[in-house]
Amino acid sequence: MFLHLKPSNFAAKYFKYYRSYYTVKRKAVKDENYIARQIYQKIKVKGPLTVADYMKEVLTNPMVGYYMHKDMFGETGDFITSPEITQMFGEMIAIWLLNEWQKMGSPKPLQVVELGPGRGTLSSDIVKVFSHFKALHKAKLQLVEISPVLSEIQSRRLCSQSHLCSEKMVVYRQGTSHHGIPVQWYKQLSDVPSGFTLLVAHEFFDALPIHKFHKTYSGYKEVLIDIDPNAETNNENSEPKFRYVLSRNDTPMQKTLLKPDETRDHVEISPDSILIYKQICERLKATGGLALICDYGYYGTGTDTFRAFKKHKQVDPLVLPGTSDLTADVDFKTIREVANNEGGIISIGPATQRDFLLKTGLEFRFRALKENITDKKHLENLSECFRILTDKDKMGERFKFFSLFPETMKRILDKCPVVGFT
Numbered sequence: 001m002f003l004h005l006k007p008s009n010f011a012a013k014y015f016k017y018y019r020s021y022y023t024v025k026r027k028a029v030k031d032e033n034y035i036a037r038q039i040y041q042k043i044k045v046k047g048p049l050t051v052a053d054y055m056k057e058v059l060t061n062p063m064v065g066y067y068m069h070k071d072m073f074g075e076t077g078d079f080i081t082s083p084e085i086t087q088m089f090g091e092m093i094a095i096w097l098l099n100e101w102q103k104m105g106s107p108k109p110l111q112v113v114e115l116g117p118g119r120g121t122l123s124s125d126i127v128k129v130f131s132h133f134k135a136l137h138k139a140k141l142q143l144v145e146i147s148p149v150l151s152e153i154q155s156r157r158l159c160s161q162s163h164l165c166s167e168k169m170v171v172y173r174q175g176t177s178h179h180g181i182p183v184q185w186y187k188q189l190s191d192v193p194s195g196f197t198l199l200v201a202h203e204f205f206d207a208l209p210i211h212k213f214h215k216t217y218s219g220y221k222e223v224l225i226d227i228d229p230n231a232e233t234n235n236e237n238s239e240p241k242f243r244y245v246l247s248r249n250d251t252p253m254q255k256t257l258l259k260p261d262e263t264r265d266h267v268e269i270s271p272d273s274i275l276i277y278k279q280i281c282e283r284l285k286a287t288g289g290l291a292l293i294c295d296y297g298y299y300g301t302g303t304d305t306f307r308a309f310k311k312h313k314q315v316d317p318l319v320l321p322g323t324s325d326l327t328a329d330v331d332f333k334t335i336r337e338v339a340n341n342e343g344g345i346i347s348i349g350p351a352t353q354r355d356f357l358l359k360t361g362l363e364f365r366f367r368a369l370k371e372n373i374t375d376k377k378h379l380e381n382l383s384e385c386f387r388i389l390t391d392k393d394k395m396g397e398r399f400k401f402f403s404l405f406p407e408t409m410k411r412i413l414d415k416c417p418v419v420g421f422t
């Protein structure tokens, strides 16, 4: 077929560790304890932090946050997400988007929006497929990315030229893709202009801050992060240590977020995600389009999923904050609830990654690519990538797909159900 194979040896080797991204090359601050000390000072002044505040500080602190100062580093890098494993993943997403867009009558102008594009690989594969099918007329690529370093890496992957914009503009970087369409970068979805939108979020929501609650004999308490008094020293260069504590009184978030009929021992809720789900629904209702959300997660049943990854291993989220990736599973039931509360939105899913990809035609693509490969190693590699994406004990079951459509699509979707979810 039309695209060249680029399977990753690295993927096969590290398939066990899905949630590891970027080799850490500190630019601004080399001190591994820097964020820990900032958090320590914050807690000294303000008291224990919520897990959400801790995640925000660790992941997106403008100076040293985990996402804010990573370089991307080819062969030696230690990340692995589905789009990085093989181009087949992005191609299937692109084919799905094209198919659903065509059912809508291929409205133009069209903006493809990706939330948290990482290295820009998924967007790049989507644009390539759209270009192949001549679907880029009056199209734009809009990227929502908080990290200046990653936005630069994305621009190198996607654009023939790009530049930073004036600080007065909501677009902070813009360029032209290798296929000739405009590409623009924003810090948040609410800044992306309204208009017909095909929105994709792959492993974006699991990176957003969560509040954690724990059931006790005296009701739910919010889980907070405090300084560990057993590890306090007078040496200001030592590594501060933290521990989990429970709030003494009801916290504002507990009152706002926890449902009265909640029964789980541990509950994790991401108000930042809820806000973005709402914005997506409002956008789809106002100007049409669809959203495809892909992430690892559960449907209303998850409990204690907050964790950290460093160099392909799960580590303690409270140790050396800023040197590891923090993440929590996505609750797809919450997306449906937001959509239902908003009204005028059809929510479909979740489907497992395996089901979604196979129903979208991954196996056909896999066979077509195989037919053109003569090199044995290359062939083995491609087969391994296929297995990593679809096997139940690899990424096939844990990763889920969920889609949102405006209710105006109901008649069409009743006739031609959404591919990948039936």
Ligand SMILES: C[S@@+](CC[C@H](N)C(=O)[O-])C[C@H]1O[C@@H](n2cnc3c(N)ncnc32)[C@H](O)[C@@H]1O
Residues within 6 Å of the ligand: 021, 060, 067, 081, 082, 083, 084, 115, 116, 117, 118, 119, 144, 145, 146, 147, 150, 187, 188, 201, 202, 203, 204, 207, 208
């Ligand atoms: C876990 S990575 C996923 C990367 C990519 N989608 C993939 O699957 O390879 C999360 C991405 O979201 C971005 N991100 C994290 N928090 C963000 C926020 N609050 N706003 C915008 N982007 C954010 C990160 O910089 C990164 O690009």
